[in-house]
Each structure stands twice: as C-alpha cells, then as structure tokens.
Amino acid sequence: MPNDRSEKHLDVYEDRYELHQGEETTVFYQGFQNKETQRRYAHINHTLASGYLDRKFAAVSDVDFSELSETNQTLLRNMVNGITSEVGRALVGLTFLQLTIKSIAPEQSIRLHKGTTRRGSFSWVEGISMRTIDSTYNTPFLREHGLLNLNKFGLFMTRSLAENYPYSSLYKAEMRGPFDDWILIVDAIENESMPAELGLSYMMALLQNRSDSFQKAAQKACDLVSTQQGKAFAEIKDLIANFVNTTDYSARAFEVAMHAFYQAMQELNYLGAARVVPMSQMRSANKKHGNIGDIELTEDGVIVEAWDAKYGKPYLRDELEELRDKLLLHPEVNIAGFVVDSAVDMRRDIIDRKNELQSETGTEILLLSFDEWVNYELDNLNQGQKDEIAYNWLVALVESFAQRRLDLAPIDEPCDAWINDLIEILSN
Numbered sequence: 001m002p003n004d005r006s007e008k009h010l011d012v013y014e015d016r017y018e019l020h021q022g023e024e025t026t027v028f029y030q031g032f033q034n035k036e037t038q039r040r041y042a043h044i045n046h047t048l049a050s051g052y053l054d055r056k057f058a059a060v061s062d063v064d065f066s067e068l069s070e071t072n073q074t075l076l077r078n079m080v081n082g083i084t085s086e087v088g089r090a091l092v093g094l095t096f097l098q099l100t101i102k103s104i105a106p107e108q109s110i111r112l113h114k115g116t117t118r119r120g121s122f123s124w125v126e127g128i129s130m131r132t133i134d135s136t137y138n139t140p141f142l143r144e145h146g147l148l149n150l151n152k153f154g155l156f157m158t159r160s161l162a163e164n165y166p167y168s169s170l171y172k173a174e175m176r177g178p179f180d181d182w183i184l185i186v187d188a189i190e191n192e193s194m195p196a197e198l199g200l201s202y203m204m205a206l207l208q209n210r211s212d213s214f215q216k217a218a219q220k221a222c223d224l225v226s227t228q229q230g231k232a233f234a235e236i237k238d239l240i241a242n243f244v245n246t247t248d249y250s251a252r253a254f255e256v257a258m259h260a261f262y263q264a265m266q267e268l269n270y271l272g273a274a275r276v277v278p279m280s281q282m283r284s285a286n287k288k289h290g291n292i293g294d295i296e297l298t299e300d301g302v303i304v305e306a307w308d309a310k311y312g313k314p315y316l317r318d319e320l321e322e323l324r325d326k327l328l329l330h331p332e333v334n335i336a337g338f339v340v341d342s343a344v345d346m347r348r349d350i351i352d353r354k355n356e357l358q359s360e361t362g363t364e365i366l367l368l369s370f371d372e373w374v375n376y377e378l379d380n381l382n383q384g385q386k387d388e389i390a391y392n393w394l395v396a397l398v399e400s401f402a403q404r405r406l407d408l409a410p411i412d413e414p415c416d417a418w419i420n421d422l423i424e425i426l427s428n
Helices: 035-049 052-058 070-081 089-104 130-144 179-190 196-208 212-228 233-246 250-267 317-329 348-361 370-377 383-401 416-427
Strands: 009-012 016-021 024-029 295-299 302-310 335-340 364-369
Touching (some): 035 089, 052 130, 070 196, 212 416, 233 383, 250 370, 250 383, 335 370
Antiparallel strands (some): 016 024
C-alpha cells in the first residue's frame, strides 16, 4: 500500500535531507560548511568566549518572563522536572545549548548539529559542530554553576544525540528522558513561537532553583522554621514583615508572603468553602492573564475575593481605575482590595473614588495596610487560633521559596537570594 506523502516524513537523498511537516518542507544540504555558516559559527564561538552565558546568568533575576507563553513555560518546566538520577540530563543540556545558539545567532538552524570544513567527517552545509560548542562552553558553564551534573567531556558523550539526522520528531535514535517535550521545544524555537533568549533565561532560573546548592540551602531554611514553633502570632508576623522589608525584590516577597498566609488559612480550614488560586508568574500583568488580583480566592470555581499586593505604593488612584475595569467584567467578586506595606494614602479623592466604585460594581473595596489586612482576615479568631496560623504561615512562606509547593506557588524566578535571607533571619 503506498505511503501517504502528506504524513510527516523525512526523505534522505545522496546530497540532502528533506523534512516534511504538514505543508512545510525544509531542505538540509549535506556538505562542507558554506561561508555564511562559517561566519555564524565564528560569531557564536566569539560571543560565548566573551562571557555571554555568565552575563545572562548574572541578570536572570531581572528578566520579565511574562512574555513567555504558558505553553512554553510548561514545556521548559517539564524538561527540567524530567531530570532524574538516571535520565534527562543530556536532553536538558542539549535544550540549553540550542536556546543559547539561537539566542546568539537567530538565523542558525538548531536541527543541524554537525558541520565542518574537514574531509572525512559528516557535515551539513548549514550545520555547526554542536559537540565542540558544548564541550568548550555549554557543559563547563552548567557544571561550574552547579546547574546540571553532566559528564565533563560534554553531553554528546550520549551517542544517541549524535546520529546523522536533523533533530525533529522523526529523529529515531533511542532517547532517554522527555523526548516529546524536547522536540516540541525545538519546533517552537525554530518557528519562533518560543523567544530563544527569553527561554534561555527561564531555563537558567529553573535549573538554578533545582541545583544541589540551592536544595541544600532550601532544606536548611525549612529545618530552621521549627525553631519558631510556639512563638506568638505578633512575633512571627513581625519576622515575616522584617524579611519582606530587607530582602531583594521586596515587592515579589510581599506578594508571596500574602499568598502564603492564605495557604496556611486553607490548610487549617479557616477559609471555609473558599480555595486559594495558585500564584501567577512574577510581573505578570493581571489584566493580560485574566486575573483580578495577585491573590485570589474562589468558591465553586468563581472568584469571590481578590487582593493586590502594592509594596511601596501607598497612593492607589490608578490602581482603582484598573480595578474598576476588571470588576465590571467580574460582577461575582464580593471583596477586592489593595494591601500596602505602609499606611495607605487616604486623601479625599481616593476615598471618594473608592466609594463610587463600590456603588457602581457592588463589590466591597478595601484599601489596607499590611497590619490592617492581617487584622481584617483574623478578626473573629482567638489568640490560640492566630498563633496556630502564624507558624503555618511561616512554613508556607519558606516552603514556597524553597520550591516545595509548586502546586500553589510555582515561583520560577531564582529563589536563592530569598532563601539565604530567610536563613539569616531564622538563625537570629
């Protein structure tokens, strides 16, 4: 029975490979590197030799990942989470290498992993020696920073990665690890639906949060939490406030601290039928992602309460206007508010506008300082209940930054600075 030529397939000829994927056909010619490919290869090597990866790594905490789609974030997270003691490391290292190459030279195909001008070696005209780039720059960088435990001679010691076929879903070598996710990432990088430079920074952050050194520090922080057991609510609340005010990126820490509070309330059954929604990515635009607030509570899948953490921003007029637009689309919300680390600026125009919006939307709108918000949520509880919540709140906060609560707190940005600050505070 004849083959269906519309089916995805790879044709291999004497001088070329033809990759057919749906309506798209890509031709890869076999032969010595051409002049343009040699130029790209030299540019990639020069850029890496000048410390490109170190510069990217140093700046990863400042990267806004909100423009990386949820699909792409999930693919990269699946790759990193697919690492075990036995499988996955080589594929993750290769993905990191491909993102690096595409970040430096967007026009370079990351399907073609072999290229040379020497006789006697297999080569694609537009291919580059990924093995050489990896052993010289990629693997040493990952090993030096403790991001991935690879063979010191490079990831291409895994022979299955070195077959003379372009990387695609039709690559038939026996692969160990999350092959399907890897191929989807390769396709996404090549069709530009995954921004390579942003994907590279995101993968750096994921690997940093998974590194052995981070895991040791995270475990130390989790162990230190027990030293706070039995302390009164006010003491632990002040400890958390001190952490937020002294750590780096206080605005994000403030948001995580508020979310951790509701995690503790939920675990101790103080939220009733309500459930806390998992956190959104750092610096994600609420409106773009369909959120009403940084922290949301739902009942039967409907948002009933929403809060925005506003660190260092006591004047909330613009925020009130943004909230109005969201509430008009979500009339089911009962309570919406802003929590500021200091006293809220309650000048007349703020009070008048808040009251107008309450009348227009039917939602109770609250503008509270951190202390006022805590007191509001714990208003009907006795001291013993508050003390119980306090310890669980601290546990939830530390475990969130320690990457132990990814179901509720999928914090993908590097957490090492926060963990180290928590260790210092909990050790005093």
